[in-house]
Amino acid sequence: MPIYAYKGMTAEGRTARGQLTADNVRAARAKMRQDGVFLTEITEAGSGSAASGAGEELAGRRFSFDLSFTRRIPALERAIATRQLATLVGAGIPLVEALTALVQQLEHPHLKTVMGQVRERVNEGASLADAIDATGEFDNLYVSMIRAGEASGGLAGVLVRIADYLEETVRLKNKIGSILIYPLFMLVFTMIVVATLVTVVLPQITSLLASLDQDLPFYTRWIMSGSEFTRSWWWAMALGLVAVFALFRSIIATDSGRSGWDKLVLRMPVIGRITRVVAIARFTRTLATLLSSGVGIIQALDIARNVANNTVIANVIETARQQILEGAPLAVPLRNSGEFPPLVTTMVEVGERSGELEPMLDKVAMTYDEQVETTVSSLTALLEPLLILVMVGIVLVIILATLMPLLQITNSLN
Numbered sequence: 001m002p003i004y005a006y007k008g009m010t011a012e013g014r015t016a017r018g019q020l021t022a023d024n025v026r027a028a029r030a031k032m033r034q035d036g037v038f039l040t041e042i043t044e045a046g047s048g049s050a051a052s053g054a055g056e057e058l059a060g061r062r063f064s065f066d067l068s069f070t071r072r073i074p075a076l077e078r079a080i081a082t083r084q085l086a087t088l089v090g091a092g093i094p095l096v097e098a099l100t101a102l103v104q105q106l107e108h109p110h111l112k113t114v115m116g117q118v119r120e121r122v123n124e125g126a127s128l129a130d131a132i133d134a135t136g137e138f139d140n141l142y143v144s145m146i147r148a149g150e151a152s153g154g155l156a157g158v159l160v161r162i163a164d165y166l167e168e169t170v171r172l173k174n175k176i177g178s179i180l181i182y183p184l185f186m187l188v189f190t191m192i193v194v195a196t197l198v199t200v201v202l203p204q205i206t207s208l209l210a211s212l213d214q215d216l217p218f219y220t221r222w223i224m225s226g227s228e229f230t231r232s233w234w235w236a237m238a239l240g241l242v243a244v245f246a247l248f249r250s251i252i253a254t255d256s257g258r259s260g261w262d263k264l265v266l267r268m269p270v271i272g273r274i275t276r277v278v279a280i281a282r283f284t285r286t287l288a289t290l291l292s293s294g295v296g297i298i299q300a301l302d303i304a305r306n307v308a309n310n311t312v313i314a315n316v317i318e319t320a321r322q323q324i325l326e327g328a329p330l331a332v333p334l335r336n337s338g339e340f341p342p343l344v345t346t347m348v349e350v351g352e353r354s355g356e357l358e359p360m361l362d363k364v365a366m367t368y369d370e371q372v373e374t375t376v377s378s379l380t381a382l383l384e385p386l387l388i389l390v391m392v393g394i395v396l397v398i399i400l401a402t403l404m405p406l407l408q409i410t411n412s413l414n
Contacts, residue, residue, distance in 0.1 A: 003116045004028045008039040018100055019116035073137060075173075077108045079166035081115065086159030095155075096123050128155070141286060141303050148294040158293045165289045172369055179376050183383045190391040197398050199234075202227040205402045223401040255311075262311045266339075274375055279308040280344060281368035283317065288361035297324060313339060330357075343367070 006028070007017045016037045022028035025042060032039050081102060088098035099119035106112040114135050121131035129147035132138050142162060149158025206224045230237070251257035266272045286307045290300035298321060305317035320333035331349035334340045344364055351360030 003044070003113050003120075005043045005116075006032060006037075006039055007041040008032060008037040017104070019103055019119070021117065021120045073108065073111045073114070075166055075170050077111050078138075078142075079163050079170060081106060081111060082159055082166060083163040086156055086163055089159060090156035095128060141290070141307065144295055144299065144303055145290060145293040148290075152294045154294070161289055161293055165285065168285070168369075172372070175373060176376050179373075179380050183380055183387060186384060186387040186391075190387060190394075193391060194394055197395065198227050198230050202398065202402065203231065205406075208406075217401070217405060219397075220401045220405050223398060259311045266310070266312055270375075270379065274372065275310065276313070276339070277368045277371050277375070279310045279313045280340065281365050281372065282307045282309070283313065284344070284361040284368070285365035288358045288365065291361070292358045297330070316340070 003019055003021055004025070005017075005019050020028060020031060022031055025044075028042060029039055084105070085098060085102050088101055089095065093101070096119060099115060099122060103112060103115050103119055106115060114137050117135055118128070118131040121134060122128055126134070127147070127150055129143050129150055132146060133143045145158050145162055146155070149155040152158075202223065206227060252261050265275050268275075283304050286304040287300055290303060291297065295303070301317055301321040301324070305314040305321070308314050308317065316334065316337040316339050319337065320330055323333045324330060329349070329352050331345050331352060334348060335342075335345040347360045347364050348357065351357035
């Protein structure tokens with residue numbers, strides 16, 4: 001059902017604006033007349049197409065552009081909207097009015113539409129968790145925390161915890177991304193330089209060497225053959241890469257393929273350590289946030305295992321959930337799995353004994369987040385000069401392989 005944004009006047013002469021759901025423009029106008037609002041403008045939310053006066057007769061004929069990227073709601077936009085809603089609810093504003101104010105100040109078009117739908121459902125009697133879940137735009141973690149907050153009567157505090165969680169996730173992701181920008185730039189630049197040498201510079205030099213009809217060193221012949229092969233079969237190489245990538249995606253799409261790949265990643269020397277640390281940090285932070293919001297340990301583990309993004313870690317968490325149902329503490333199955341470091345299992349065990357599991361999990365998440373940043377920074381510092389050396393080495397090999405024969409021919413002529 002479409003969402004319409006409207007502006008109008010009430011019978012008392014006050015300005016009214018907001019959003020509503022209706023089958024079409026006529027139904028929206030009829031609904032607002034019943035509410036005592038006389039419309040001056042009505043627009044389909046997110047489409048940018050106004051429908052007023054005679055324009056509603058042409059509503060089915062107007063053109064619209066559906067840009068898919070505008071429908072993606074960034075995590076930062078979710079965090080900001082959640083923080084704003086927490087502020088409004090914490091100030092004692094009724095939920096429907098808080099959602100109305102939130103919708104009016106949101107700038108992201110798709111999020112504005114989604115929250116308008118949430119407001120309409122809440123206005124019709126649905127709970128906030130059910131209304132958010134019905135949109136399909138929020139994950140199970142978000143919905144479960146909202147549901148727990150409504151059940152406990154502490155919705156404002158839960159919204160603050162959700163906003164903190166989202167902001168921390170965005171902060172870590174952006175920091176790691178900023179660290180990796182320069183190495184990625186150097187890698188792309190190296191590939192461009194090598195491609196230019198192979199496809200533009202080398203053909204001109206190799207044609208000159210071939211015209212001299214002289215015996216060439218083996219490394220020069222290899223460089224010339226490689227350049228000729230690349231220029232002639234670049235399309236086959238590109239198709240091969242696409243085929244390999246498609247095959248890889250199809251393999252990891254299966255349960256067995258994904259499980260095997262995740263096990264392989266965890267066994268890699270450096271990447272495996274980073275992957276494990278990131279997975280544990282996500283799990284502990286999510287579990288701490290859920291438990292602090294009033295979600296039960298069984299449901300919290302069922303949700304938190306999905307954010308690890310690694311089937312090996314997720315299977316361990318599922319095993320822990322099953323053993324907790326049988327009466328075992330959380331630390332025991334985590335320790336027995338061998339996938340969680342002693343630091344994690346010890347702090348979880350201490351937290352369970354002292355009744356402060358959530359703070360302990362938060363400390364683990366903070367510690368491992370710092371380890372991720374430190375490890376990635378160290379790798380980046382090592383990768384930058386390594387990429388420069390690789391680029392210089394490739395260029396030097398190509399230059400020596402082409403110029404040395406020219407120098408030898410020149411010396412022989414002299």
